[in-house]
Structures are given as structure tokens and as C-alpha cells.
Amino acid sequence: MAVPSRRVPRTAALIVALAAASAVVTGPAAVAAPAAGPAAGLAAAVTAATAVTVGNPGTQTNLQYDYVSLQMTVGGGTPGYRWSAVNLPTGLTINASTGLISGVARGAGTRTVTVTATDATGATGSATFGWRVIRDACPRC
Structure with a gap:
């Protein structure tokens, strides 16, 4: 059988x-x-x-002495992100808890900025983009 x-x-x-x-x-x-x-x-x-993925905002352009407010975005990973940035224009900082880049752009020139987000487990993701600050001939006119 x-x-x-x-x-x-x-x-x-x-x-x-x-x-x-x-x-x-x-x-x-x-x-x-x-x-x-x-x-x-x-x-x-x-x-x-x-995987931690930081949204790339594309090339940024501001006039010198402009107030800047750029909210970075993140996807994936485990919530509880810490933010850092390398080579921001003079006068700008990133909030380590929220990912908001803000301040008054002071230094004219073009920079390559890298923004990194680290999640709660230590995984990282980053975005690199250009940032141009243009010297205005008459910033208060």
C-alpha cells in the first residue's frame, strides 16, 4: 500500500x-x-x-541676510532621529531634534551641504545638496 x-x-x-x-x-x-x-x-x-532615507531638498539659493527655514525630512528607520549637518552656510544651524535648518544666511558663496539623520538604532541616512548664498548689492533697499 x-x-x-x-x-x-x-x-x-x-x-x-x-x-x-x-x-x-x-x-x-x-x-x-x-x-x-x-x-x-x-x-x-x-x-x-x-533603511534611513533623508529627503533631498535640491539646490538651495538665498540672498545674503535672508532668513532661512528649511525642514529636512526622513523616512524609514526607527523613530527617534538625531540630525546633523556639515558645511552649512555661515549663520545657519540645524536643530538636532527636529531637522529644521534655520538662521540668517551671512556668508556669500556656494557650498556642498550634507545632512545626516541617525535613527534610534544607530542606522544613518544622508542627503547631499548645493547651497548658494548670493551677495546682494543692496541688502536693505
């Missing part, structure tokens, strides 16, 4: 794939060597969903 073969229901196969994928995700968005098959694609999707 032949023993009928048992097929694994789709739900059980999905649970096995999810368990395998969660086993390869380590740290704040790092993936160890992913397994082949459905678990590999799932691990990549889990990693992409947890």
Missing part, C-alpha cells in the same frame, strides 16, 4: 520563509549572506524598509 505524499500548505511555507528571512536580518539594517529563494527577496525587502 502506497503512502500518500504530504504537501506543505502555502501558509506553512510562508511562515518558514518569514522565519528564515528574519534570521538573516541583523543589526540596524544589515543583512548577512541571504538565503536563496523566497527568503532572500523577503530579507532584501525588510532591509529596504528599515
